[in-house]
Structures are given as C-alpha cells and as structure tokens.
Amino acid sequence: MIRLPVLKHLTISDYGLFPGQPEGSGLDHEFQSGLTLIAGINGLGKTTILTSILRALTGPVDVTGEGAPHALGVSVPENPVALRPKQIAFFAQRVADGAQAALVVLSATFGDQSLRVTRRLADLSLVECVIDGVALPLAGARAEREASFQTALTELMGLGSFIDVLLIMHHVLLFHEDRPGALWDQNAQRQVLRALFLEKDDATRVAQLERLVQSADSQARNIQTRITATERDLREARKREAGSEGVIAQLEAEQKLLDAELVEAARLDSVLADLETERQTVRLEHEKAKHEREEATGAVERLKYTALLNLYPTMDDAARLVVARIMTQAKCLVCDADAEEKRKELEALVEGGCCPACGAEPEKQERIIPQHKFEQAKLDQARRQAELARKEEEAKAARLRVIADTYVQTIAKVGDLRRSIADRKARDQRLRASLPRSTTSDQFEKALVTLRGQQLEWRTKLGEHLLELRTLLSEKEELVTSRSAELMESFVELTNALLAEKACLVQVTAEPRYTQAGRAEDRLRVPAFQADMAAANRPGLVRRIDPSDVSESQRELIDLAFRLSLVRVATQGAPSTFIMETPEASLDGLAMERVGAALAKFAQSSDNRLIVTSNLSNAGLITSLFNGPAKDDAEVVARRGRLINLLQLAAPNRALDRDRAKYEQLLDHALTGDQP
Template sequence: MLPNIALPVFRSLKIAGYELFPGAGDAGIDRPILPGVTVIAGINGLGKTTLLNVMLRLLVGPFNPQKVNPFEVGAKSHDLVGWKHARRFFRSRVSDGAVHATARAGISIGTHDLTVERALKDLSITYLEYDGAELDPTEAEYGRVVVEATNVAQRYDFDFLVRYLVFFLEHRIPLFWNERGQIEAFRILLCEAQLADDFRKMEDDIRTKDSLYRNHRWHVNSLRNKLLRERSLLAGSSGQAAKIAALSEELQALRTRETDLIKEINSLASERSSLRSSILIRKIELEEATRAAEGLQQGFLLSIFPEMSDTARHVFGSLLSSRGCTVCGNRSARGQLRLQRLLDHGDCPACESPPEEQEQHARHDDLPRDQLEMVAATVARLSKSIAGEEARVRELDSQLRQLFIEERAAKQEMADRLSVLRHASAELPATAEELQALEIQVEDGDADLAVKLAELNALYAQYEDLLAAITARVTQVAEKVKEKFAQYSKAFLSESCSLGQQTYGETLGESRRFTYPCFNVFMTSAVSPEEETERTHTDDVSESQREFIDLAFRMALIAAATSENARSMLVIETPEASLDTYFVKQAGQMLREFAAGESADGNVVIVSSNLASQNMIPALLGLDETIPEDAWPDASQVNARVINLLAEGAPNAALRDRRRFYEEFLEVSTKGRIAYARS
C-alpha cells in the first residue's frame, strides 16, 4: 500500500513592498491562485524568474540540500544547510535592499491549510498559520507542520518534493536522467514515512560506518606494516648498531667544530667591533688636532701680514694646513714647504719679495714652532694609529668571511649526518617489549576490524531488505507511471516515446554494490521510425527532448504516486522555447488536462510565458482552435488566471520603449480578454 503523500498547492500569493513588483496602483501583487492553469506573462527582464523563485523560497526557505555534486541527489547526506545567497538574492535586485518587502502564500497540503509569510531581505518567517492556528514564526515550527501535512519523514524529504517534482525551473537538476534522483523520489513518494526514514538513515549509517571502517583499517594496516618492518630489521641488524655509533661520533665531532667556529667568530667580531669604535674616536681626535694646527698656522700668518685679505689668508691657510692648493688642487707638501721657508725669512708668501722691498712690511714675529711640532706629532701619531687599526679591521673582515663559510659548511654537514643517523636509527629493530606491544596493537586492531565489518554486513543485509521493499513499491506503480508518461510525452514530443523498467548498480560505501530499480526511456527516431530504441544518456536525445522527457516523468510520478483525490501543483518556467509550433498547442492542452486532475478541486499549474513568437498562452488558457469558441473562458476568468507583469512589474527599458507593441501582443494572445485602454 502506498503512503498518502500530499504535495503543496498554492491558494494565494501576496508580494508587498518589493520594487520589482509594484503592482497596479503600487499595491503589490495580491491575488488568489485558482485551480487550473495560471500564466505569468511578461518579457525578458520583468522578473518572471524572480517571481518563480519567490514562490520556491516561500516553500523551502533559506536552505539548500547539502551535497558535493548537485547531480548526486542524496548520495552524500540527507541534510539541509543554510543557503549562502539568502541575504542577498532578492535584496540585490532592488534599490532599497528589500528592507520592508514580504511575500505571503496561502497553501493547501492535503487536508491541511498553511499560511506562511517571509521577509525577502533574508527569507526569515514573519507569520505562520496552520489549520487556522497562529504559530511561532520559526523555521522549526514551519518544518514540523510541513512534514506532518506532507506525510514525509523529515524536512529534507519535503524540500526534495518541492525542488524535484513541484518546480521545473530554468536551472534545474534533471530527475529522470539521474538514477540517484529516481531512487530518492521512489523513497519519498512510494514509502510510508517510517520506511523512507529507515532507508535514509540506513544509507547514512552505512556511509558513516564504512568511512570509520576504512579509516581504522588504514591505521591497523599501518601498524601491521610497521610490525613486519621491525621483524625484518631484527633479522638483519648485526652491523647497524656499529654504524649508528660511528655516525654519532662524527656528529659529535661536527658539533664540537661548530662550537669552536662560533667562539672564534664571536671573538673576532668582538675585536672588530672594538676597533671600529676606536677608529671612530681616533678620527675625531685627528680632526681636532688638524684644526688646532691650522689655527696656529693661520694665526701666525695673520700676525705677520695683518693687512692680508681674506682670500689670500684662505689660499695660504689651505697650503699650511696640508689641504692642498686651492688653485690647482695639488695636495703634495711642496707648496707647504715653500710657504714655510718664505715665512721663516720674512719674505712675501705671494711674490717672494724680501722685507726691504715690501711696501707693507711683515712683522718679525717668530713662528710657534714648538706648538706646531707638538700638534704635528699628534696628527702623525693619530694618522698612523688609524691606518693600522683600519688594516686590522680589513684583516678581520677577511677572516670572518672565511669562518662564516666554514660554519655554513659545518652546519650542512651536520644536517646531512643527522639525516643519515635518523634513517639508520629508524632501521634499528624494536626491543622485545616494543615488538610485543606492537603485536598486541595489531591483534586488537584486527579484532576491532572484524567487529566493524560484522556491523557493516548486518547493515548491508538490512539495507537489502529495505531496498527490496522499495523495489516492490516501484513495481506496484510502474504500469501507471508508464501509462501516464506515454500520455504526457505524446503532447511534448513528435517521436513515439515510452518508459521501460530496469535496474542499475551503484556502490554504497567503498565496495559493496547494490541493485536499484529505475526507469529507462525508449524512442523512435529519424533512422528508426518504427522501432523504439533505448536512450541511456542525455547525449542520446536533443536538448528539448531531454527537458520534456524529464517533465513528463515528473508529471507521471506525481499522478501515479499521489492518491486519486489528492491535489498537486506544477510550477514551470517558460517551456515554449523548446517546442515546435504544433506541440505548443499540444503541450498547452496537456498541461490544462493535468491541471484539471482527478480530484474535485483540480490541480494547480503555474507557467511563466514569454511574449514571443512561440506563444503558449492561448493553449494554456484554452483559447485555441482545439476548443469551441463558445467554450472559451471569458475576460474575468482569463484575468483571474494571468499574472500580467506588463501591468504589475516594474517596467524595464524594452517595455518603456515598446509598451504598446507588447500590450497588443498580450491582447492578441488572450483573444482580447486582457485589453488596454487606448487614448
């Protein structure tokens, strides 16, 4: 017996305060969703996809399935995680950050009524009502009531039904072409909550325990390999100890050599530092002595030629102080000696005139020779000391460079020896006590592995039983799924198309392979017009065929797996672009038939449609030639079933520039049921 799974069905939709959907008179979108087909009509850029995503997120909230690969549905875990775009997906589409924007939906799920309102800025729940009772607006409460109403095992299962059966959007993960997805659909749709939950938990437990088993096995095998290595070392370890002792002695000698080198480097570096300080002090003293000598010489020069100009005093002072000739730059002592000889005799230092020929007679003061000789001796001593110390510093620099080279070489040799020593030490056999402890670890590890493997095998056996139960459920509905698929696919595809039943193998855990039930598809083609051939991969069909096989399969599953009186909903994004002109009408009629459903209230089909040449709107609304004109819906019925984004959406540039064209297009598509006043 199949479970009574109920799918969510929209009864009403209200969007307020969202700039993308200002609505007529800036009142937002606020309308009932009637049984049957509802068309979202618009052009590119008016927000059709955004509106469909509002509907999706009203149901699933700010969560996504946790999965590494989106095509491996349920293959890694059955958990939901926070959607990373929840706080910016709707906010980024408007200028005010959607700070006051809300979306509210009235929803029927089986016999239960639910009202949920979410803030579009972050998808948090702002209002929650269930069967007439207002609840705390929390995700926990929402998850509890949708699981109860849908009759599934957990919120992940509700999320799966919404994403993979109810919604058929542009960026969708295929269900039919995804065997793993088929298994998830069978588990949730065809199994009562307990069986579905047991199967889910069993898969997750097997993955967890298999991972633990493999990790533990790796650890035990590492210990086992170590034990084998130690035993091998023990058998051939006679000369290893002597080799290690020799290496240890070499290493110790290298360490001693390194220590000696460091001491010598530190000693020479200290001496060099002291010398550099001494040289600095000597140079300061030399500067002071040189300046004293210059002062004495220039004072004497000024005393004997008091009328000498500043320029002459500077020139002769430079010669006397050994700074060289200011005219030619020569720094030899020749000029200084000549000047001193002339001054000793009172001759003019410039023209060499004797005193009796001079108009400005020189005074006969004596040169302060004692003071000059003392200062000169100091200058000579300091210059010699500085030269000697600088020579020693250069010598120390050379010695230190060589010592640094030797130190680096010693360090590298030590590192090489240490590496060899460690490798050799690692090859030493363990002691008897260490070997015994290792043997015990391996034995205990093997015992634990045996226990874990037994637990895994027990889980495998239970999983086989659960898988058999699911396979039986698939067999139970297989004929109805095939029948409905053939009916639906005929409306979408020109080729003859049917479903078959088969199995496929998949590994669960590391190596245990199980056989799962699934459906495959057979189709005629241009080269095989009479006989259907199996299409096993998406590359075996065209893109449009792939899309509509997947849609027909979803519709068939819904029809076969839900009870006859249960209502269903499909939300589909712009399918007409992939259809030939003839099949636009066929598909529209088929979606109307699906919307009529088998229940008294009928199903809901919400389809977005672009105002383009491949226009499905007449077929969706029952306004085409397949229906007698007197049976066409009237204007009030059409307006109740069209969410007209030309009127309720924020106009983009295309609509502002060509509004009349698009409005006339919609008028024609609705046979004048939606009309615009013309001035």
C-alpha cells in the first residue's frame, strides 16, 4: 500500500538565513494537522524552506543532475543521479559561512511508522536516520549510507524504487513554483500512474523494460551508423581495386536513392501512425460534436413546443406537432416539403403572440393564456448553442475527411516506396555481382555481415522487450483503470471548487514512443488522462491536451486538482502532506479565494498536512486558507501557531528593513481577515 509522508517537525539550525527569534534559535516548527503557512516577502527564504524539506528526504540525488526536469523522457533512470555541484551548493551559496555548521532535521510518519532524518545543509550529507526509534546503520562510504537511506525510505512509502520516490515528491506532493506538470506531461503522468497504482515489483519491471527497449533501439541505431560507414568504405575499396568506374558510379547513385527512400519510408511509417492516432481522436470528437448538436437541436425543439403549449393550451396535439415540425426542422409533417419560408413566418407570428393558424393578433384571441410569453431569450440562446454545435460537427467532419484522404494517399506512397526499394535492392545485388573481388573488399563485406548480425540481435532483443512490456502492461492495465472512476469523481469535485468553468477528467489512451523511428508496431497503448473544459465560443466541453490550450492559471488549477485527486485515490483517504508554493502567483482575487477554500478543505480532511507559502501579495488567499475571517482573538492566536513567520525568523533584506511595519500589518490583516 502507498504511504505518503505526513510531516511532523522541521528544524533548521545554525543557518544564517534563518537566525530565528530570539536570534540564534533558528527555525523550529511543529506541523499541526491541517494548514501551515510560510509567510514572507520575496528573498526571505520561502523556497529555501521547501527545498530543505525536499532535500532532507532526497539527499544529494535526483532524477537528473539539475534536479527535476521540466519534462520527463519516455523512460526514467534505473538509479538516482548525483546532483551537480551547483545544486548541492544551493544552501551554502546563500550564506556567508557556506552553511558549514547548518543542519536540517525533518520528522515524518508513513502510516504507523516514523522517520527522523538529519542532514548537513552544506553538502546534503546524511548525519542520522532514525526509523521507529532505531537508528539506521550508516557505516561505509557516503554512497553506501545514502543507498541504505534510499532503500529505507522507498520501503516506508511502499514504492518500487527510489526513482519512484523522487517522481512522487516532484510530480504529486510538492507543487513547486516551477510547476512540473503531473497532468500535462504525458510521460510524467504515465510514470506517476505506474508508481502509484501498480504493485511495486510490477512497477519496477515496467520501468526496467522501458529502459531495455530504449537501450536496444539505441544499440541498433548505433550499429546502423557503423554499417553505413562500412558500406561507404566498401564502395571506395571497390572503386580503387576494380577500376570499374561506371559500375561504381551506378552503385553510388543507387545507394543514395535507396538511402533517401529508406529514410522517407521510415518517415511515412511514423506519419501513418500519427494519422491513425489523430483519426481516432477526431472520430471521437466528431461523434461527441454530433451528439451535442442533436442535444442542442432537441433543446430548441422542446423550447418551441413548450412555447406553443403555454400559449395555446387547447390546440390539438396533431396541429401543434405540424406547427412545431415546421418551426424546428423547416419540414412539413404533412407532405415532407421544405418549409423554410413558412418557418420564418410562423416564428414571427408566435414571437409576436399572433395565432400561427389564422394570424389573429393577441387582443383578438380568446383561447390563449396571454401571460405566457414566448421565451425568446431562451430560444435565442438555444439556437446559438445549436449553431455552434453544428459548426463544431461540420469542422470535425471536414477534418476527418482530410485525415482520411491523407491516410489513403500516404498508404499509396508507402506502397510505391516499398516496391521501389525492393527494385533498387535487386539492382544493387546485380551490380555488386558484376564487380571483381579483392582481399580488402572481402574484409569490408565480412565486417558488414558481422555488423548486420549484431544489428539483427539488438532488433530481436528490442522485439522481445517490447512484447514483454506490452504483455505486462496489458495484464496490469486493470489496476490503473479500476481507479479511473475515483480519480474522475475527485477531479470534478475539486475543479468545481477551484475553477469558474466546468471541467472533467477523461480517460484516454496514450502511445509512448519508446523507439526513435516511432514505428506503429513499436508503439504500446497505455491508459492516460486528459482534461475537458468549457469554452466561451464552443459547445459542450473541449479537450485540453496541451498547456497552451488553457490560460496559465487554468493550467495550474487543473494540475492542482489532478495532483490532489491522485493523493486521495492512492492513499485511499489516509493522511498525507501536500506542499504548494505561492498559489497566488497567477490568480485574480476571486480565483484566490476559491483556491484558498479548496486547499483549506483538503487540509481539514483526515490528518493531512497542507504547507503553503505566500509572499503577502494577496491577503484574501491567506484568509480563505484559514476558512475566512477570525471569530475572536483566540482564533488569531491559533492561526499564528500555524505560521512560519519569516518577517520575524529570517535575516531581513533591505525591503524588510525599510517597510517592516507595513509588511507586518499586511500579515495581520491576512490572519484576522480584516480589510486594510
């Protein structure tokens, strides 16, 4: 079972950036259940505190030497990568003494087990690790001590490898200001789903097979490079030895054409695979648009029929149906003729309250209910939606036709190319047979035979690894898809709270490209998730695939909802910690209040810990995080107990020295909820 950390206590001592109050006491904070707010202006060390929490658990390693990458590759490394010196020196370079005596001590629980870890901030070296009150043996070299710690933490979290620990820290639990995307980065999402929802042995094996597939593909491509060079050397040797310039020239010309056609064939294979994927996506979008158009048209029909029913309650049903059919579909129910002009005429009559049968004006009618007016505004809105839906359907249908035509044309090109390639290979063999042989050319040919044999071995291994990976993913797919309903339900609940627009999570199929060529037969299908969200000028919900499909704030809030949903589902409601840096960075005032309320709800559920940093740019967010204005002085005191106040604990910068009173007043207003 997955056990995410529940932070209990943080101490940072002898670190110049946090002298503490009184001076020299450092930073010492107990994380209570619920919210902890780290407040301070820019430059006081909010990011430094979050990084100290991260590095206490991860040490001097990460997914890459630079830390978490902005986007993950298709596979993850087998072992964590040592951080570069600049990253190791993150804490040391911020203080005059190089943090020589500085220590960070972090305590956390994982289910019913406890951990306390102590590290030197100067170089992130491990000083002590205590699990359930028992010190972990830390004998041997530094690398061996770190390996022991990594194994222990991996077991505490119930994950398959320390790389998975790093992935979960970066892409689920720590929502850093740089915001590496858990939802938007398909590779990151796939790796997170693998780590959280597969059994840990299976999760480890999937990651291993992904690396083996990439390695085999890389080896086969490297050998191809050597084959190409050897073939060139062979042609040159034959030219020197045979003096058959004409034949050699033909061979070289044919080889250039063949190489070009092989490259083009590989490109077209990749294009076909992309077209097939796009065709499936657009086909689904077209069906969805068609359904929305039918729904919108039906809404128009119902509005018009209801209007007739309200205006003329005694009208015969058959007559009402005849009139309604003309008004909704511009078709005559009696003779099935086109009735567009009649439709306009009837609508004008009804909208003016005139009888659609005889044209009598309202004041001359006796069998109507005058107070029921035709709800023109509702009808206009329904018509606009129906028109948007119709345009959407037509656009998708047109795109589908273009893709289908392109697909057919590409298939034809591939067929022509394959025939041409076969012909060129046959001509190449005939030309080669006409050349005289020599010791040198024989050596090159033998080398080619060896290289091609090696390449075949690697391609065979590639196929075997792909088959095992495909089989394993297929067998374990249910473990991911079985959690889909929970993820989707949680996502909708959270986005309803976070966003003004309606949004939902949709399960889709991803095709990670494990091989460089991206051939269709090398691709695997795995479960993935994307977001659908309402748009201002399109009917229904629109698929948002790329971060550029949404605004910056929407991108972050959708990803926040996905992360919190992953935490809920993976832990099955067990306590966890979620850390978010400066959520107010890209939000307007109203959005900040929604985000504050949603995060507060997470903080109050189970025994969760929510750690949020704020640069005091918006007091409304802080007040919302605390569930609104304080009711009395006792509540203000309680809120201060959940505060890491860097205005008091951090070494002051020039801005704080100059305007301390104003900043403290801003924080006071935020904690009390009083308007400044």
